Amino acid sequence: MRLRRLAAWLSGLVALTGLPYLLYGLGYVLLSPEGSPADKDPDAEPTVSVVLPTYNEEQIVESKLEGLLAWDYPVEKLEVVVVDSSDDATPDIVREFFDRPDTPELVFVEETERRGLAVALNEAYAAATNEVVVKTDCDSKVATDALHEAVANLADPTVAAVTGRNAEVLGGSEVERGYRDVQARIQTLESHVDSTFIFHGPFSAFERDAIVPIDEDSIADDTELALKIRKNGGRVLFDPAIRYKEASHSAFRKRRTQKDRRAMGLLRLLWRQRDMLGRYGGYGTVVLPFNWWFMGVSPTLVMAGVALASIGAVAVAGPLGLAVPAALGAFVAVGARDALGPLQPAYALFDTQVSLFRAAVKLLRGEGDGTWDVDAELREAFEAE
Known part of the structure; x- marks a missing residue:
């Protein structure tokens, strides 16, 4: 009797958790989305302002600026807006770089104190003068x-x-790569349905006239700006042809901190913009509800399922039931070392659900602000490329 009841509860949890993913998978199969749904003009060459926020980037900022010059785009149509709050040599390196010939115009916004990334970006966006604004991170290629x-x-x-x-x-990081591959498919589908939800700091581009201020305590600044632009009537898309590389930890504990912070920003943004549910076409009726489920509901169900399976197995089978939590622990331990082979994508999704659950708990405790810390190891990963 106990076994039947446990099986019924677990089956219900699995069905409840997995149904939205099955529906999204079915939508992907039926629509077969490829690339961006935009009516693209390959000859377009508007003027562009590149926004680069910096904080103590003396190790990597020159390499980043060299990368900007390597872009296949007319330099006379570019300006670079650097917004900086460093207390190292970053400002001097930036100014010296733009003293060189054949560099774009520099707009340097120097802050006297750190007030958070969102505040810095609002200032940089206001200082940008060109038709298109691109935001990119220093630790990306x-x-x-x-x-x-x-x-x-x-x-x-x-x-x-x-x-x-x-x-x-x-x-x-194989864990991060596995998750990003799945995420790319989801975002491609979302773009074909209406618009995508998540925007990425290493490279996002906006029509300057569409930009609006973001909340000063935002920790999901790129996604928040895109969401507000969609709220004002513009489509916001994901195009897999736009490619970048971003540093990410392989070590489990360090990856946890990085992913938890991102998850906190997205969860808080969804909550603050909950009035968009059910509105704004497919964005509010399909895309946002799915992201609410994936980020807000599913992690709790997954954690509840893990707890129920572990406790229930011990209650039903006694000491033999410890095999269930032991197997779950082994799955996590091997997955955290990027050693699950073909099962690694499944662990990547589980890892993300764990981060989202932890992020929700942290938000309920009142944690999270708009500043960020320089990660020396990620800077070294960037320099090594």
């Missing part, structure tokens, strides 16, 4: 054709913002 791909999307009058995919994870 962007494909040379990414900007041309982005402005080709923005040439579609219905499209106001576009982001791209992490083509390769600097630092070699």
